Amino acid sequence: xxxxxxxxxxxxxxxxxxxxxxxxxxxxxxxxxxxxxxxxxxxxxxxxxxxxxxxxxxxxxxxxxxxxxxxxxxxxxxxxxxxxxxxxxxxxxxxxxxxxxxxxxxxxxxxxxxxxxxxxxxxxxxxxxxxxxxxxxxxxxxxxxxxxxxxxxxxxxxxxxxxxxxxxxxxxxxxxxxxxxxxxxxxxxxxxx
Numbered sequence: 001x002x003x004x005x006x007x008x009x010x011x012x013x014x015x016x017x018x019x020x021x022x023x024x025x026x027x028x029x030x031x032x033x034x035x036x037x038x039x040x041x042x043x044x045x046x047x048x049x050x051x052x053x054x055x056x057x058x059x060x061x062x063x064x065x066x067x068x069x070x071x072x073x074x075x076x077x078x079x080x081x082x083x084x085x086x087x088x089x090x091x092x093x094x095x096x097x098x099x100x101x102x103x104x105x106x107x108x109x110x111x112x113x114x115x116x117x118x119x120x121x122x123x124x125x126x127x128x129x130x131x132x133x134x135x136x137x138x139x140x141x142x143x144x145x146x147x148x149x150x151x152x153x154x155x156x157x158x159x160x161x162x163x164x165x166x167x168x169x170x171x172x173x174x175x176x177x178x179x180x181x182x183x184x185x186x187x188x189x190x191x192x193x
Contacts, residue, residue, distance in 0.1 A: 031070075031081065031116075031125060031167065031168075031170070032118060032125065034080060034120060035070070035080040035081040035118065035125075036070065036071060036080060037070065037071045037072075037073045037078055037079045037080050037081070038064065038070040038071070038072060038073070038079060038080070038081040038082070038083060038167070039072070039073055039074060039075035039077075039079035039081070039082045039083070040057065040060055040061050040064060040072065040082075040083045040085075041075060041082055041083065041084050041085070042057055043056055043057045043060070043085045043086070043087060044085070044086040044087070045086075045087045046086060046087060046088050046089075047087055047088075047089060047090040048090075049090045052087050052090065052110075052152070053087060055152070055153070055156060056085075056087065056156045056159070056160075059153075059156045059157060059160045060083070060085065060156075060159075060160045060163060060164075062160075063157075063160035063161060063163070063164045064083075064164055064167075067164050067168060069168045070167075070168075075119075079119060080118065080119055080120055081116055081117065081118060081119065081125065081167075082116070082117045082119055083114065083115075083116055083117075083163065083167065084114070084115045084116075084117055085112055085113070085114050085115075085163070086112065086113040086114075087110065087111070087112055088111045088112060088113050088130075089109070089110070089111040090109075090110055090111075091107075091108070091109040091110075092106055092107070092108045092109075092148055092151075093106065093107055094106050095107045095136070103139055104138060104139050104141075104142055105136065105137070105138055105139065105142075106136070106137055106138075106139065106148070106151070107134065107135075107136050108134065108135045108136075108137070108148070108151050108152065108155055109132060109133070109134050110132070110133045110134075110152075110155050110156075110159065111130055111131065111132055111133075112128070112130075112131040112132075112133070112159060112163075113127075113128070113129050113130070113131070114127070114128045114131050114163055114166075115127045115128075116166075116167055126166065126167075128166065131159065131162070131163070133155040133156070133158050133159040133162075134155070135151045135152075135154050135155045135158075137150075137151045137154075
């Protein structure tokens with residue numbers, strides 16, 4: 001009889017935990033109320049790949065305009081928030097070869113350090129130190145393949161959407177990699193770090 005009551009009590013406890021009110025819902029961490037205008041600072045490129053920052057800046061700026069949640073202004077024209085982005089690593093390596101050892105599939109990884117600064121308090125609202133964009137693509141000589149520049153454009157589109165989503169929707173909407181894991185992994189050691 002005690003076992004039946006014990007099972008009944010455990011079933012009731014489990015049912016109470018499964019109800020809608022017992023779910024964990026963290027408080028949304030959205031932009032502070034006083035930030036209405038955002039600036040996108042020119043992107044810093046710390047890699048040895050030339051002119052990555054120009055194309056990415058245009059894509060990020062356009063994505064903020066498409067989203068329309070915040071007014072996009074110049075930094076010295078009344079911006080309360082500033083998106084500061086640094087391209088910290090660029091890696092494009094072949095991951096699959098054909099029978100003559102010619103690369104047929106590549107993997108592109110681009111790491112960013114992204115900070116949203118509150119200009120009124122001069123403090124970071126959020127920071128993602130190892131924001132990662134990845135694209136696996138077939139070589140341009142293969143059917144449906146793409147060039148390195150086309151793959152880079154796809155990665156920049158994804159990263160731009162993620163940065164805007166992180167800014168608009170708040171913490172937990174997009175996450176970065178663990179920076180120590182990335183920096184200490186010999187697989188990611190390249191000349192363009």
